[in-house]
Amino acid sequence: MSIVRRLIPLTLGSERLPKSYSVHGDRSGEILVEPVPAALLDTDAGPMLLDTGINTAIMRDPWLYERFHGRNHAIVPILPEEDGEPLEAALAQHGVAIADIVAIHLSHLHNDHAGGLRLFGNRVPVTVQRREHEYGMSGHPFPEQHGMFRLDYDDPGIPWKLLDGDTELAPGLEAVLTPGHTPGHASFVVSLQDGTGYVLPFDAGDLTENFEHERGPGGFVHCSAEEARQPILRLKEIAAQRGYPIVPGHCPEAWPAFTARMTS
Secondary structure (H helix, E strand, O other), X not given: OOOEEEEEEEEEEEEEEEHHHOOOOOOOOOEEXXXXXXXXXXXXXXXXXXXXXXXXXXXXXXXXXXXXXXXXXXXXXXXXXXXXXXXXXXXXOOOOOHHHOOEEEOOOOOHHHHOOHHHHOXXXXXXXXXXXXXXXXXXXXXXXXXXXOHHHHOOOOOOEEEEOXXXXXXXXXXXXXXXXXXXXXXXXXXXXXXXXXXXEOHHHOOOHHHHHOOOOOOOOOOOOHHHHHHHHHHHHHHHHHHOOOEOOOOOOOHHHHHHHHHHO
């Protein structure tokens, strides 16, 4: 039986970027403002977190911002207007503190997903795919040039739990290896105690369009566009088998609507 009582979508900022970064082959020239997603899971074992948002220390220091974000002017990260930590504030809205989190499960190591790790003081176990961790810790500057800031996660004190492929993280929570966007990207399948469930693809497919038209992400490394598209097909198959909807976290329409539905 699932231990997941509730899934609570979180939005920890946004990013302004060309649609072509999200949909391979897009030539519309459209600029999107996409949510920075995460998810809080209320479980029998305590609150768990899927992804952690952007490192605000990098965002708020002019030198660090130029060092890490300034080299790619096509993607502009945007923090909420309020001061403080967006993750801390988002959790507090649901009566949860940083200190309450018992586990963090990362989809991948890009800066908009792993940037909040520093808030946890190496207290919380952090799961990520082994191939993602190995990629993120080697081969620089290439990973950094493609959005993976080693400053966010290169801490010998982090209690990593490295995964080798599809893994049941807890009853009702599965990590699905979906490489392409990054070499060890993972998506999540969440099954709730009430019998409902959801497929959270994170960056395997940013937008609803990726899945409706079976078009892969615009950003991918060390693979072909077709290889990056395969996780889209696999997640659609899983969703059809389970009868679960796919909710793309970076989608400017789907994620806010999902948040409103799950938190009303």
